[in-house]
Amino acid sequence: MDEFKFIDSIKQNTYKQPSLLKGIGDDAAVFRQNYQDVVTAVDTFVENVHFSRKTMDPYHIGYRVLAANISDMAAMGATPAYYMISIVIPENWSESELQQIYQGMDRIASTYKMDLIGGDTVGGSELVVSITIIGFVDKQKARYRSTMQDGDVLFVTGTLGDAAAGLHLLTSDKNDLVQDNNYLIDRHRLPTPRVAFAQALSTLERVTLNDISDGIANEASELATASNLTVQLYYEKLPKHPKLKQFSSEQQRAFQLFGGEDFELVGSVPQKDWDSVLQAAKKTAVKISEIGNVLYEPNGSNNVFLIENGKKHVLEKGGYTHRS
Amino acid sequence: MDEFKFIDSIKQNTYKQPSLLKGIGDDAAVFRQNYQDVVTAVDTFVENVHFSRKTMDPYHIGYRVLAANISDMAAMGATPAYYMISIVIPENWSESELQQIYQGMDRIASTYKMDLIGGDTVGGSELVVSITIIGFVDKQKARYRSTMQDGDVLFVTGTLGDAAAGLHLLTSDKNDLVQDNNYLIDRHRLPTPRVAFAQALSTLERVTLNDISDGIANEASELATASNLTVQLYYEKLPKHPKLKQFSSEQQRAFQLFGGEDFELVGSVPQKDWDSVLQAAKKTAVKISEIGNVLYEPNGSNNVFLIENGKKHVLEKGGYTHRS
Structure with missing residues (x-):
């Protein structure tokens, strides 16, 4: 499948986060956060290492990988705001399965009013989903x-x-x-x-x-x-x-x-x-x-x-x- | 190789960026940026799709993938500040080769006084390097x-x-x-x-x-x-x-x-x-x-x-x- 077509298909038309100035569609995303600290982490999941299609549908995979990242925000006392997805897709995954991964992510992202602000979709031999999450926390309130x-x-x-x-x-x-x-x-x-x-x-x-x-x-x-x-x-x-x-x-x-x-x-x-x-x-x-x-x-x-x-x-x- | 051992080996002892409050070592990194806008992007590189060991040493691979991300910051008019690495490593890559990838990244990161603030290292069947980059730009000066x-x-x-x-x-x-x-x-x-x-x-x-x-x-x-x-x-x-x-x-x-x-x-x-x-x-x-x-x-x-x-x-x- 075509990278740009997929990114277009998941591009949001409106932003949920008031701090977002530019989401998907340029060389990078831009946001403004004057009052809180920024909290960020990355987590990577490989098929048959971290999850298996035997026990999860694509929807669950998407939901769960983003949930794991949101959990990192919770562990910092932070509120999740943005995420970026990098996916390596093997040929035996269909566009429809890929959309289901995204739908799983979108489901839990909506709960937290998170915006998808970037990503990269490339071909490869095994499914790898890497999520970058960005959240905000009041000053002096990050939980270490x-x-x-x-x-x-x-x-x-x-x-x-x-x-x-x-x-x-x-x-x-x-x-x-x-x-x-x-x-x-x-x-x-x-x-x-x-x-x-x-x-x-x-x-x-x-x-x-x-x-x-x-x-x-x-x-x-x-x-x-x-x-x-x-x-x-x-x-x-x-x-x-x-x-x-x-x-x-x-x-x-x-x-x-x-x-x-x-x-x-x-x-x-x-x-x-x-x-x-x-x-x-x-x-x-x-x-x-x-x-x-x-x-x-x-x-x-x-x-x-x-x-x-x-x-x-x-x-x-x-x-x-x-x-x- | 052991994920935690590797992360320990690349963990910085001092921070170069004054805005960094917490780098590697907790559930997420934390920084404070009240005066500029935050710019971020993710880019993913798969062996034999985006690069080949036939034409690059591991050092070049590391240098080049981070250079590509820094270039996204330049294209936004932004100054790069932080990066996070997610690497999927096949068994046929040695710890020494992995260190060389890191050294290549570290070389170009040092040029820009960037801090490595997070990452994830997992096993898999092919080498995938995904970089999240974070930079700063003066308000109203992001270049779209x-x-x-x-x-x-x-x-x-x-x-x-x-x-x-x-x-x-x-x-x-x-x-x-x-x-x-x-x-x-x-x-x-x-x-x-x-x-x-x-x-x-x-x-x-x-x-x-x-x-x-x-x-x-x-x-x-x-x-x-x-x-x-x-x-x-x-x-x-x-x-x-x-x-x-x-x-x-x-x-x-x-x-x-x-x-x-x-x-x-x-x-x-x-x-x-x-x-x-x-x-x-x-x-x-x-x-x-x-x-x-x-x-x-x-x-x-x-x-x-x-x-x-x-x-x-x-x-x-x-x-x-x-x-x-």
Whole structure:
């Protein structure tokens, strides 16, 4: 298919973001942001590495890759505003499938009034979708991983392990199980970034946030390392969706600790602000759970400890790591 | 190779850009730009579509893909500030080759004091390098393609067809020719975006600019279409490097009109500002040539005419178009 024809077909006629001066159609896009800081990230997804057509339709692929990027904005406390798409398309993908990828992106982009402001479409041997996302955050309110402090309450949104369980069901041969588990499957295919919740925390002076793309063990380790502190997680406090209980306890444990791509937020606040976090969760209709705490240990810094059945041991990050 | 290890290896210890608040190391980068507009674009390059290891070392690949993006900034009148890299790496690429790609990017990034603020490295079956570039431009000074006016002088920087001739030499079997033509070959491998020249035009109220990534016939057509005017090019006025004269006149013609990736700038200004353009070129040591003019023709809008040997005919864009 023709690159320019495709770009024309997805070019927006009107801009949703008031800061946008020029979207698609020149050498670059231009926007003006005088009052907030600009937040940006890029994320790349390769077919059969990060997703598979066996478990997702093109629509889901588009939806999910943009959701993952929006989740990065949530993890920074930022509001998503713009995105750019770079797609490498193999010959065996049709124009209609490509349009479906775009429709999936457009669906979730519309939710956040995001504008598509650039992109590049090229041929290649395997499908690669790379998204650049741009958002805005009030000055001094970007939420960094390195800001945890001794005594913080550790919390997580939603329930853990759902997306991994959904993927497990999709790759099993038991079709009857799939039919009964649309909730878990949608958590894999159509994840919900926690943007509104993160925004509702904007009045707080200090919140540490990370999004769960690679499993809570891995994300907690990133927080502990960046803040040079110890994180303690209580296994029994990890929020679990009732649908997860159909699996063995070993499976549940693996899904909850190491299952990637729930796109929930894990973070910490000072004890004094915990009530405000509960209020923010209530206001944005997001489930919130206290799952542990942050502390300074002279010999335990950068570690994550899991307390399970009353026993405490080091939790290796061991979550899903994108292979390269 | 390990994604995180590689990102660590290319993470900068200090920031060059004063507007950068957070570079690599969190869910996203953060910067603050209250005085200028933000300009951004993404460009994707696939091995054996956009470049080949037969004609470029990994260092050249890195240099050239970032140069192409910087050229987009020049074409907007913007100053490049940041870039993010997404790389899909096949197994047959070594860590050392990957480092060389990065070194090529770092070389040209250093010239412009750009910071690398994000990226993603994943495995796949073919090499894909996708660059997001972010720059800044003074308010009301972004240079759009749609702003040409009747009576404008059409100009181009540098010489045309050099990069196409260099690529032609590299893919020919005549090694002796290659050795005598380092200039043309470097124009293919290590192109020079015209950032300083475009910045030197910033005092002018209206300048239309486009960079030559796909051949002047194609770029002139983009300008004519965007501005809804006619562009006239004089073939004999197209700037030619002496090294080009070793080729047949048919080859020279093809290289000059349709050869892509010289990354020169083509543009137009009102006649009254032509002296200022000459001054800007002199100040930045860039060759500048008047190559035609812009006019309104009731039945000729959106067209590009070529005047060659005193005869005028429609120039089809026919430049190199990335296939998809």
